[in-house]
Amino acid sequence: MTDENTGNGAQQTITESVLSAKDIDFLLYDWLKVDELCSRQRFSDHSRDVFDSVLSASEELAKEQFAPHARKSDLNEPTFDGTAVSLIPEIKSALDQFAGIGLLSSTMDESVGGIQLPQTVAKACFAWFQAANIATASYPMLTMANANLLLEYGTEDQIQKYALPELDGRFFGTMCLSEPDVGSSLGDVTTKAVPDPDGGDGAYRIHGTKMWISGGDHELSENIVHLVLARAEGDRPGTKGLSLFLVPKHLVNDDGSLGERNDVVLSGLNHKMGWRGTTNTLLNFGEGAHTPAGAAGAVGWLVGERGQGLACMFHMMNEARIGVGAGAVALGYHAYLDALRYARDRRQGRPDGAKGSDSPQIPISGHADIRRMLMASKSYVEGGLGLVLYAARLLDESETAETQAERDRAALLLDVLTPIVKTWPSVWCLKANDHAIQVLGGAGYTRDHDVEQLYRDNRLNPIHEGTHGIQAKDLLGRKVVMSGGEGLKVLLEQMRSTLAEAAGTSEWNDEAAALSAAVDRIESVTAAVWSRGDPEVVLENAWTYLEAVGHTVLAWLWLQQGMAAEEVVRDRGHSSFLRGKIATARYFFTHELPLTGPWFDLVESRSTTFSDLDESWL
Structure with a gap:
């Protein structure tokens, strides 16, 4: 039984196996030949031994620091007292250790403190954390994507003050697109940005409300870097009039120390079906609760070119979409392994055709219908993991292939496949979660086993970062x-x-x-x-x-x-x-x-x- 106050009991079975190291090795080395990347200049300091070491460290940290509090964070949701958000302490401890071994910057250039790990290996490493505890893993996932965007489009000042502290784990990041009355129809965004003549080049004052912002407020880091989609005053309606702004929770002084509190206010927490350890917020920008430098509005700085906000944001969104697909795989994989262990241990019934009740009962894995569900689930999660890692391999090719033609070809193929990478696992690996509950029967519908939480956690993936319908239109209406x-x-x-x-x-x-x-x-x-x-x-x-x-x-x-x-x-x-x-x-x-x-x-x-x-x- 699970102790609902401490998260002990059934939760301990998670640490036995949440993902298959053997499958990861096969996919990386026997299929994708990732070790061959070491012949390329960017990865020339690496070897299979280095890759294996990082993979092993990720598996160990995920099992020892992320998995044990997955149930506890689900049962003890974030709370807000009007001033600060409270989360169980295990979340910060796990994230500090994640940052401490350099995983936030693992794929980044050495010039910003990274180790230039191939994306394929990094995605396999991160899958361990997503399988062990998707809610806690969401904080670094968003932060890494946020920092990547700033490294691509940010000014040197923005990189030094905000991106590098993110890679150190001191600051965390978010993406702020949706509004209370604007979900996926981003052309209708109403958040506005007014030029701030006293704030220097690219400075604006931001006014508006953003909804469904994961990681939008917490005390897990010194600062939170919001990337906000807004319309600069006077710019045209629709998506082509949108710009992207860096709006921190706390301003940062020239020497890197924290300055004034910015006018970004948490209005409330959303209470979710799953991912309960991830704060999900309603944020108000520029409502007057804080007035840095005495002016109205939250202080923000333009990222990239004015009117190119959506193009810049897609750098983060596409990374997040592959991350969503990977998360869906990881949660389905975890559930499949739980169901497989249960089916091998649980004895019930006798072989079809057996006569007499005196013959011994068999493990339920011996029944055809159970094998059907397990085999289907295996095909979904192992296939889905292959899809995600193949996409990551294309990203490596697009960045490091020998010729520009090869790089362009890989980038084009990845662009076409991205809606599938996001959506296929969100549908079919969720089916693996559904099968896992069915394999456990009534027990799977209780909190005594992890599979019910894994299903709830995975049910978000068909929704966020572009629903199925949006991805479908993107594939047929644009990509092909x-x-x-x-x-x-x-x-x-x-x-x-x-x-x-x-x-x-x-x-x-x-x-x-x-x-x-x-x-x-x-x-x-x-x-x-x-x-x-x-x-x-x-x-x-x-x-x-x-x-x-x-x-x-x-x-x-x-x-x-x-x-x-x-x-x-x-x-x-x-x-x-x-x-x-x-x-x-x-x-x-x-x-x-x-x-x-x-x-x-x-x-x-x-x-x-x-x-x-x-x-x-x-």
Whole structure:
């Protein structure tokens, strides 16, 4: 049983395994060949031993400092007394140790204190923390993305005063987009920025309210760096009139010390279904509670060019979207491992066809329906982890490949895949959480086991950083047609390159044929739905298109994993892990890829079910 006051009891099972180190090793080294990156100048000081050391340290810290308080932070939500936010002390302790071993700046340039770790390795490291405690892990995830944006677009003064303290763990960061009446429709943002002639170049006074701001207020760090989307006074309406502003909780003096409290005020905390250890806030900017330098409004500084706020913010948003996909994988993976352990330990029932009640009961993992759910979950979480790490490998290629053409090609492919990286795990790894509860039965619906919290935590991922519907429109409405369809062309070429490789093997002929047909459907269906050029009709079934293309992409990556596993078998012999990897790849082709046929049919039909629907019929 779980002690709901201390978080002891069932929570202790988390520390046994929240993720698979064996799977991570396979994906990084046997499939993605990450150690080959060490031949490139940026990573030349590294080796596989270095990568393994950082991975091992991440696993250990995640299990020892993040996992033990996951339940406690869920049961003891943040509180606000009107002055300060209170959180359980274990959160700050864990975050201090995370920063202390340099993980906040692990991928950054050596010039800012980083160790220039490949993104692929860093994403695998961070997955341990997301699997162990997604709520606590959200603080560094946001801070790293915030600092990355400032390093890309910020002035030298902004980098020195705000980004570098973030990388040291002294300051944390947020992204402030949504407003109480403005969710995803960012063109309707009402927060305004008024030039401050007394504040120097790029200084503004910010007035407005931001809603759903994760990490928006707390006492975990000395300062909080808000990146605020607002409209400068006089700029045009819509998204092209938006700019990005750095608005700290506390101003910073020229010598780096904290100065006056800025006019950023916590109005209240949102109480959530999951991620309860992450503060989620309503923030008021410039309401007059604090008036730095005696003027009205929160002090902020322009980041990047005026009117280019959304373009700058997408640097952080795209990183966050890959992080959301990774978090969804991690939570689904954790739940799958919990369900697998339970299914192997729990004895109930007898084999089908067994006669007589005197025969011994068997572990429920011996029942076909339980195996069905476990195998489906395994295909989702291992496939999802492969998807996230493949995306990270593309990011490494886009930054360090030998030629500019190779870098551009990798960046284009990553751009096309980003809506899938965010959305596919948010749907299908959440399904793994659902399966985990079902495997445990009634026990899974109680707080005696972690799976109910893991489900609640994962349910956020289909919502934040762009809902499924937004990602679907982004994929079909923009990504596959941008640059004259060049991004889609690159994706199809990469898939067909794998098919050509599979054609040279005898083990994967059937799977390659099935994937080839699905890849052809992506090409033909995309052309068909855009043939009339009517966006309203095209986008009506964008969600179904995203499902179909996403499942095809996962089948492609599973084919790669399956072939990599076969190669390892030839070199090192069979193991249960490798047999399981190959069996899961074949499962995906047998049970999951066939779903894409009806999905593609529906998209190609240009069904107008929803536009024809009268709202009064609902």
